[in-house]
Amino acid sequence: MVRRVARAVYAAAVALACLCMLVFPLPKQTSAGKVLCLWEDGSVTEEGYGIVCSALVGISDDGTIELLRGTHVGHIPSSDAMNTLLGVLRSDSLADMLRLDGSKLSFVERMALLCEYSSTVFYAGEAFSFTGARVERAKPDRAEEVRLLFGDLPAGYLAKMGATALHVAWDAELSAAALVGSNVETVTASAPYSSEDGALYRTGRDGKTLVAAVPSAERLELSMSRSAEGALLPCESLRSLTLPFLGASEGLAGDLGYLFSDGTQYCVPATLADVKVTGGMLSETAFYLCPGIQTVDVCGVLPQNIHPRAFLGATSLQELHVPVPVELAGEFYEETAPCGCIVYRRK
Numbered sequence: 431m432v433r434r435v436a437r438a439v440y441a442a443a444v445a446l447a448c449l450c451m452l453v454f455p456l457p458k459q460t461s462a463g464k465v466l467c468l469w470e471d472g473s474v475t476e477e478g479y480g481i482v483c484s485a486l487v488g489i490s491d492d493g494t495i496e497l498l499r500g501t502h503v504g505h506i507p508s509s510d511a512m513n514t515l516l517g518v519l520r521s522d523s524l525a526d527m528l529r530l531d532g533s534k535l536s537f538v539e540r541m542a543l544l545c546e547y548s549s550t551v552f553y554a555g556e557a558f559s560f561t562g563a564r565v566e567r568a569k570p571d572r573a574e575e576v577r578l579l580f581g582d583l584p585a586g587y588l589a590k591m592g593a594t595a596l597h598v599a600w601d602a603e604l605s606a607a608a609l610v611g612s613n614v615e616t617v618t619a620s621a622p623y624s625s626e627d628g629a630l631y632r633t634g635r636d637g638k639t640l641v642a643a644v645p646s647a648e649r650l651e652l653s654m655s656r657s658a659e660g661a662l663l664p665c666e667s668l669r670s671l672t673l674p675f676l677g678a679s680e681g682l683a684g685d686l687g688y689l690f691s692d693g694t695q696y697c698v699p700a701t702l703a704d705v706k707v708t709g710g711m712l713s714e715t716a717f718y719l720c721p722g723i724q725t726v727d728v729c730g731v732l733p734q735n736i737h738p739r740a741f742l743g744a745t746s747l748q749e750l751h752v753p754v755p756v757e758l759a760g761e762f763y764e765e766t767a768p769c770g771c772i773v774y775r776r777k
Contacts, residue, residue: 465538467497467504475504482506482538488546489516495542512539519547519565522599522620524554524579532563549573551591554580578602588612598623598630606642607692609664615646627651640689648701655679662689668702675710683713683737686720698722711735718743727751729771750774 464476477485477497485497485504493513495506508516511534518526532540540562547560551573559568575595576588582603588596589611598604598619617625622633628647632639637655645664652673659678662668677684686705687696700722708730714737717723723744728736733754741750742759750758753771762774 465506465536467506469502469504471502477504479537483541486542486545489542495538506538506542508539508542509534509536511535512543515543519543519560522577522579522601524552524558524565527552527558527565530564535563550575550577551593552577552579553583553587554578578604583608586611588614598625604630604641606658606661606663609642609645612645612664614644617642617644626653657689659688660691660693663692663697665690666699666701668699670704671702672706672708674708676707676712676716677710680710683711683735685713685716685718687715687718707731712737712740714739715743716740720744721746724748725750729753729767729769747774748776 464478465482467475467477467482469475482497485499487496487498489508490496490505493508493516495508497504497506511532515530515532515535518530521527532543535543543560544562549572550560551568551570552558552560552565553576557568557570558565559570570591573591573593575597576583576591576593577597577599579599580601582605585607588608592613594613595616595618596609596614598617600620600622602623604623617628617630619625619630623641624631624633627650628644629650629652630641630643631654632641638653640652640654640657640661642658643650643662643665645666647665648667649670650662650665650668650672652671654674656679657677662671674680675684676686677688687698690696690698696719698720702720702722703724705723705725706727710731712728712731712735716737717726717740720743724746725748726741726744729751731753736752736754736756738754738756741747741752741756745759747758747760750756750762751767751771751773755772758774761777763777765773765775767773
């Protein structure tokens with residue numbers, strides 16, 4: 431966010447610098463091995479390739495080459511050839527990537543693109559990498575970012591690559607299992623996928639479906655109309671969870687374990703202590719095998735949609751906020767909340 435704000439402020443400085451260049455023209459040609467750089471304070475300098483490479487940090491959102499000298503940000507305008515190539519690399523089309531030809535790129539442009547994509551893997555059933563001029567098949571050992579263009583990723587692939595960032599293309603079919611055990615911290619996506627606060631969704635005819643969430647998530651506030659089984663399986667450090675319903679959809683009686691199922695068993699993390707459910711239907715096994723949960727708030731669930739034995743599986747429960755009397759394991763105090771619900775507190 432800070433970087434984007436800085437780029438927005440800098441855009442105004444670049445515009446001012448360009449205006450100054452019209453009034454006070456610089457030489458049309460730079461010295462051999464040098465390029466013009468526009469700095470955030472409006473100044474324009476001529477920089478050698480060595481300085482550019484040492485200060486290079488990547489490519490900005492608007493496609494210009496970005497430098498950092500101390501605390502000062504500078505941009506080198508890119509050519510049409512680079513803008514075209516960059517647009518393809520930022521797309522989700524492997525076919526277009528394989529047709530790329532970077533022969534018309536300058537030395538600085540090629541270095542900038544390598545800086546941006548040297549640790550990126552494009553995956554579509556097999557791995558591809560950008561070489562500085564084109565995209566080719568590769569067998570990389572490590573990658574900071576994996577861009578899933580088609581299908582799903584093999585189990586353990588993200589962990590093996592050590593990737594911390596994942597991009598999900600429109601034609602991908604990502605499953606939560608691909609994120610299990612990985613170090614992915616950020617996810618970006620192309621429609622119909624979307625990413626919100628560490629959770630990945632896919633929007634279709636059935637509405638907004640929760641697909642997965644990043645392993646590093648400790649607090650999640652989910653917003654969906656459906657959920658894939660095991661969508662939160664990667665979240666082994668989750669501490670707090672707010673969601674609109676339990677199970678697959680709001681209209682079905684569900685349980686929390688559905689989101690943490692590997693197909694054979696529930697793997698609700700022991701770190702998960704606080705859960706809030708705002709709607710849906712709670713089944714008799716709603717909190718089955720949820721040993722770490724200490725506080726539950728289901729104030730927003732209709733009384734008739736709560737099974738009286740729904741909370742017996744939360745064996746560490748310390749406090750429950752519920753609109754209807756229920757059975758609990760252990761001894762609890764009862765009091766009435768201002769909203770009219772019952773608040774159970776363990777003795």
